[in-house]
Amino acid sequence: MSGRTIKVDYLSRVEGEGSLFVRIKDEQVVDAQFKIFEPPRFFEAFLRGRHFTEAPDITARICGICPVAYQMSAVHAMEDACGVKVEGPLRELRRLLYCGEWIESHVLHISMLHAPDFLGYPDAIRMAADHPEAVQRALTLKKIGNEIVTVLGGREIHPINVKVGGFHRAPRARELAPLSERLKWGLDAALETVRWTAALEIPDFSGDYEFVALRHSDEYPFNEGKLVSDRGLDIPSREYDHHFVEEHVERTHALHSIRMGGGAYMVGPLARYALNFDRLSPVAQEAARAAGLGPICRNPFRSIIVRAVETVYACDEALRIIGDYEPPPSPAIAVPPRAGTGYACTEAPRGMLYHRYRIDGSGIIRDAKIVPPTAQNQKQIEDDLRRLVQGRLELPQDQLTRQCEQAIRNYDPCISCATHFLRLTIERL
Amino acid sequence: MATLVIGIGNRHRRDDGVGVVVTSFLSDLDGPGLRIISTDSADVGLVDRWSADDTVFVVDAASGDDPPGTIHRFDATAASLPAQMRGSPSTHVLGLGEAIALARVLNRLPRQLIVYAIVGGDFGYGGGLTTAVQDAAAEVARRIRCEAAARLRESMKQQREED
DSSP states (O other): OOOOEEEESOOOSSBSOOEEEEEEETTEEEEEEEEOOOOOOOHHHHHTTSBGGGHHHHHHTTOSSSHHHHHHHHHHHHHHHHTOOOOHHHHHHHHHHHHHHHHHHHHIIIIIIIHHHHHTOSSHHHHHHHOHHHHHHHHHHHHHHHHHHHHHHSSSSSOSOEETTEESSOOOHHHHHHHHHHHHHHHHHHHHHHHHHHTSOOOOOOOOOOBEEEEOSSSOOSSOOEEEETTSOEEOGGGHHHHEEEEOOTTOSSOEEEETTSOOOBOSHHHHHHHHGGGSOHHHHHHHHHTTOOSOOOOGGGHHHHHHHHHHHHHHHHHHHHHHOOOOSSSBOOOOOOSEEEEEEEEETTEEEEEEEEEOTTOBEEEEEEEOHHHHHHHHHHHHHHHHHHTTTTSOHHHHHHHHHHHHHTTOOBGGGTOOOOOEEEEEO | OOEEEEEEOOTTBGGGGHHHHHHHHTGGGOSSSEEEEEESOOOGGGGGGSOTTOEEEEEEEEOSSSOTTOEEEEETTTSOOOGGGTSOSOSSSOOHHHHHHHHHHTTOOOSEEEEEEEEOSOOSSBSSOOHHHHHHHHHHHHHHHHHHHHHHHHHHHHHHHHO
16 A cells, blocks of 8 residues: 645635545545535625615625626526516616626636646736736726726726616617727637637546536526536526535535436536537637537637637627617616416526525515535545546646646636635645 | 726625725816726736726725734735735635736736725724724825826826927
């Protein structure tokens, strides 16, 4: 019997805090635990008793990276409960807001958090010394995403302009127009980012994942669609609880999600892309092909390229929305409360985000359930690590450890949505 | 060429908000030639806040062994911030030191970057500064007024000479 232990006290370049433990015995990985030990945050508990109109602003505080996702899932779920559907320019503005968040989040992850793994740097600052153009391009592109969120949301983090039924204030066409010039540059920059990521050395690794994402009849999904998988799932969001179950696992404060009667599944860019390649705009599809991506990608390390393709799409879609924009007659439609339960899934940058609320006749929230994408990916992350380590036992310890960290970052874990600090330990017995 | 004053902090975490309080003291200066910016974090976007020929004052809270209210002044254009100021206090965003380091690597530092770090005593939940930090905030605001005025005079003199 041989053994050794690898410890990484801090996994940097992830959003939030957690830990990981891998045990190897007799050249077999016998345990892989992705531990999330964030103290309970009680969001679902303190939503109870609040008015249904408060949910978008309260849940936005769950995350500083993807507050728009929380707001979008919240407003759609509340509108579902109240039997209201938001259409036309207001719906388009919601998609535009989501474009801004995807650009912000994807670009930050691609260039500042994940790329250093592929290029062998400990952080983005040291990478920037050798790749200043790529980092500067990312900073400018991210700023464009911030500007979209600021114009529509009132500020770039935790936007304050979203409400059930629409917005507190709708932008004038002339407020959106300046974004078009910026986005034209942004589209070119995103295309360059696809080329840049496609040139990275990608580890050879793949998995037989069950991809789960929204799919809409005629658009790449942000806010709407049926919940589908490549193994036959095809349901409306309101049936989520009949097909997915959360399990308490002692080592983590975030619940593990699994498919009911099944196992791990993957949400996020790879899933969206595989299930919706035909819904990408032509320029995004062409960028993907040129980068060597087929319509389905099962190598999670190539998610960095898929994120870049989705950034192309977000810029392209934002340009389309702004070009077609006609201000709505009113910034919001009325949503009178009624007793009922509302359900919504939307696509946060790092994967599908489920909200469910039960409200009473006066609009008071009686029950809330929120399932963030990182919680859903937890089990898949553990499975990836188990297989990754098993296939690379011959690697030197430091190299194996770095690849484990890189593999975790494939998921762009927004750990603070459900976690705290990441500590990595590989123990060989 | 402009002068920027950037106050960083969270006013709901007591003394952490001192940077924002300083900028509120200086809000009357906000105008075309002197911009006052308040932000709750120093993320990567800080690099894009300024131009190459700007003069920038950044005010942030600091923790350390010095008594609350202690004022540190660093010229970040001349040298990196001290090591203890380079890491981020948060796992969610870059810290001020990292943002400045990134600007330095990208050759995106402004003409002059002055950092005022004010040592806090209470970073708990709630609003309002502790007395010593409140006094320090007023003092830093006074110093920035003087420094900004001196730079404005210098810039006008340069302009006249160029004309």
